[in-house]
Amino acid sequence: MTTPTTPCPVIVGDPFDGAVLEDPLPLHAELRDAGPVAFLPEYDVYAVARYEQVRAALTDWQRLQSAAGVGLANFHTEKPWRRPSLLLEADPPHHDAPRRVLSKVLGPRALRRLREQWVADADELVDQVLARGTRFDGAVELSRAFPLRVFPDAVGLPVAGRENLLPYGDHAFNAFGPNNALVAKGAPRVKELSDWVGEQCRREVLASEGFGAEIWAAADRGDILPEQAPLIVRSLLTAGVDTTVHAISAVLHAFATHPDQWARLRDDPGLARVAFDEAVRWESPVQTFFRTTTTQVALGDVQIPQGHKVLMFLAAANRDPRRWDDPDDFDLSRDPSGHVGFGMGLHQCVGQHVARLESEVLLTALARRIESVELDGAPVRHHNNTLRAWESVPLRVRLAH
Known part of the structure; x- marks a missing residue:
């Protein structure tokens, strides 16, 4: 067994074990309670x-870098499976121009x-x-269908x-x-899928109007290098779909298990955005990310050596009773705006407002038509090393008169 180089509590649980991916809350509580x-x-x-x-770890990009990879692999010692992201897996100054461009492309005018x-x-x-009826799979027919339609x-x-x-x-x-087995499961299609995504990032394939065309226009202006444009489009296609799909599934499941909160949304549709952020806090579709220390870093009373990976449990932070009252409750009276479900600081999700808009318009459309929503059977999890996701959320609704 590896031992820490500086004294701190040792937890033997595996956050990537299937049982933990099914129900991570006990491990999260154990980690918080440990120190x-x-x-x-x-x-x-x-x-x-x-x-x-x-x-603190999310915002300290100088000492806890992303450029060594935001996963378990250390890009300084291991070759990444694809070219690193110019946003997620880069730090200033290399991160700055791509971030500025994408922030403008996805800004208020676009929304x-x-x-x-x-x-x-x-x-x-x-x-x-x-x-088609009042019984349907919310994860399949809404959460996947809507983002896969409007975002591309x-x-x-x-x-x-x-x-x-x-x-x-x-x-x-x-x-x-x-x-692990989850990576091995996807391995046979990696080249096929990577080649397809790479092809979609080419200027010639993209429509003449849209986020992709605007990114290439930024390259024409000299805001970014031409070779950076396809990688920035790739970032949209990598991080802009799955996370939103699973966040919308999270909010649908939350309402199906909290009928009183659905009633609140029906009474006040303006709560749609609060509901989305509260679901992101409560469920945390992105569960974890890694950073790598560039120097010795003190977190709490522990000195973490240089060159070491630090695993940040975003989901555990989002239910930390030291920060949130009744953190296990899904509650639309809460202000969830401080959650770390989209990250925090310089690497905070640049497309979060796009995801909020997708969820807002879908929830608003549902609230106008549906008086009540409940589960119509047991929902089924989809396991992923990083994401908290639903494979199936069977719903039964009663239509509004």
Whole structure:
């Protein structure tokens, strides 16, 4: 067994074990209760699970870098399976220009332009689903269907092949963890999916209008290098679909198990955005990310050596009772805005407002038509080394009169 180089609690649980992926809450509580920092000998990593330390690690990019990879693999000593992301797996100064460009592309003007169309798309999808009946799988017919329709449209992707986005993203997020059975499951299709995604990032394939075209236009202006443009488009396709799909599944499951909160949303549809952020806090679709120390770093009373991986449990921080009252409750009266479900600081999710808009218009369309929603059977988890996801969320609804 590996031992920590500086004294701290040792936790033998494996966060990537199937039983833990099914129900991570007991391990998260154990890690929080152990102290500000714990050591996981299974992977020779330090772990932070309390809100204070997770937030500190997320915002200290100088001493806890992303450029060595935000997964278990250390890019300084191991070759990445694909070219690193210019946003997620880079630090200043290399991170700066791509971030500026993407922040502008996905900014308020873009969202205002998209809102009207996405409202119409949400109304159309909900009408189609309810026309088939009042019992349906929310994860399949809503959570996957809506983002896979509107987001690739906004990027400017062709319609053909969009079914490749979810398995590609699933493997990308699995690859942040250890080389376990989940990674092996996706390995046979890695080249096929990577080649397809790479092809979609080419200027010639993308529509003349959309996020992708705007990224290439930034290259034409000299805001980024031409060779950076396809990698920035790839970041959209990697991180912009799976996370939103699973976040919408999370909020649908939350409402199906908290009928009083659905009633609150019906009374006040303006709570749709609060509901989405509260679901992201409560469920944390992105459970974990790694950083690597560039120097010796003190977190709590533990000195973490230089060159060591630190595993940040975003989900555990989002239910830390030191930060949140009644953290295990899904509650629309809460202000969830401090959650770390989208990260924090310089690497905070650049597309979070796009995800919020997708969820808002879909929830608003549902709230107008549905009086109540409940589970129609046992939901089924989808396991991923990084993501908290639902494979199936069977729902039964009663229509509003």
